[in-house]
Amino acid sequence: MPRSKLNLVYIANDSSRRVTFTKRMDGLAKKADELTNLCGIEACIILFSPYDHEPEVWPSQLEAQKVIARFRKMSDLEQSELMLNQESFTQERINKINEKMKKQEKVNQQQEMS
Amino acid sequence: MPRSKLNLVYIANDSSRRVTFTKRMDGLAKKADELTNLCGIEACIILFSPYDHEPEVWPSQLEAQKVIARFRKMSDLEQSELMLNQESFTQERINKINEKMKKQEKVNQQQEMS
DNA sequence: CTGTCTATCCTTAGTTC
DNA sequence: AGAACTAAGGATAGACA
Numbered sequence: 252m253p254r255s256k257l258n259l260v261y262i263a264n265d266s267s268r269r270v271t272f273t274k275r276m277d278g279l280a281k282k283a284d285e286l287t288n289l290c291g292i293e294a295c296i297i298l299f300s301p302y303d304h305e306p307e308v309w310p311s312q313l314e315a316q317k318v319i320a321r322f323r324k325m326s327d328l329e330q331s332e333l334m335l336n337q338e339s340f341t342q343e344r345i346n347k348i349n350e351k352m353k354k355q356e357k358v359n360q361q362q363e364m365s
Numbered sequence: 366m367p368r369s370k371l372n373l374v375y376i377a378n379d380s381s382r383r384v385t386f387t388k389r390m391d392g393l394a395k396k397a398d399e400l401t402n403l404c405g406i407e408a409c410i411i412l413f414s415p416y417d418h419e420p421e422v423w424p425s426q427l428e429a430q431k432v433i434a435r436f437r438k439m440s441d442l443e444q445s446e447l448m449l450n451q452e453s454f455t456q457e458r459i460n461k462i463n464e465k466m467k468k469q470e471k472v473n474q475q476q477e478m479s
Numbered sequence: 480c481t482g483t484c485t486a487t488c489c490t491t492a493g494t495t496c
Numbered sequence: 497a498g499a500a501c502t503a504a505g506g507a508t509a510g511a512c513a
Contacts, residue, residue, distance in 0.1 A: 253487040254509050261405050266480080271509080272404045273481095278507060279400060282393050282490095283410075290386045291375045292415070296397075297436050298408035306436055319433055322411050322420055367504040368493050380497090385492080392490060396507095 269302060276300075280309045293318055386414060394423050407432055 262268035279296065287294050287310075295318040296309040308315045376382035393410065401408050401424075409432040410423040422429045 253485075253489095253507080254511085256488070257399070257509085259399060259402050262403050267509085268404055269480090272400070272406075274508060275396070275400045275403070279393070279396050281507090282389070282396055285371070285373060286386070286389045286393060286412075288373050289376050289389070290382055290414070292386075292413055294410065294412035296408065296410050297432050298400075299406055299432070299435065300404070301406070304439075306439055308436070312440075315436075318411050318413070319436075321413065322422075322429075322433075325418075325420060326426075367491050367502075367506090370505070371492085381492085384498090388491060395490090 272300060272302065276307060283309055293321070295319070383416060386416065390414075390421060397423060407435070409433070
């Protein structure tokens with residue numbers, strides 16, 4: 252950003268793109284480090300660079316695995332909750348229909364008697 | 366950082382910690398957005414806040430799933446490579462860790478000076 | 480390519496409404 | 497609570513070694 256305003260577009264030049272990548276990767280990691288320290292939270296960053304055959308992982312491979320595992324668990328939990336909600340919603344509809352059928356039956360019986 | 370130098374430690378006060386979380390989460394997402402645009406790469410951030418029962422995911426749930434899947438695949442690949450060529454791989458990692466430690470040491474020294 | 484420097488732009492803690 | 501502001505500290509593009 253210094254010396255010139257940021258242009259948010261792909262850097263065509265290979266070497267300067269690589270330099271920017273390294274600098275900004277460091278910056279991003281530092282920001283993440285500050286955020287997690289200041290707020291006492293867990294986080295991870297995964298990022299693929301064409302410069303390395305392994306992905307960049309912050310803060311560490313192990314920590315990232317932990318965060319991903321927790322993320323997965325929560326996703327699963329959410330889906331279960333969603334299904335539970337749908338079940339109860341469906342059950343509610345069934346109950347309502349049953350109510351209606353009972354009422355209708357009652358009406359039918361009364362009509363037969365008269 | 367403005368009005369006072371940053372103290373990189375857990376913010377005890379609940380409401381100001383939450384404000385800082387929101388601001389810095391935005392900042393982090395912006396930085397990640399810039400990095401991925403400028404360098405044409407894929408990335409994701411997963412982060413657990415105590416303010417929400419679901420995790421913050423950047424740039425999106427779907428994109429994160431993709432990145433994680435790719436990460437998993439590469440991890441497997443790495444393990445194969447590790448077995449094939451353990452020495453050079455290990456040496457590379459050792460070099461990287463040494464680099465990181467040097468950088469951190471430098472940061473520590475700078476912080477002590479200020 | 481890797482590291483250092485610095486002018487300039489960006490981010491954000493504290494404040495106010 | 498939440499949005500807007502602003503001074504001050506931080507990040508970084510480009511230049512250089």
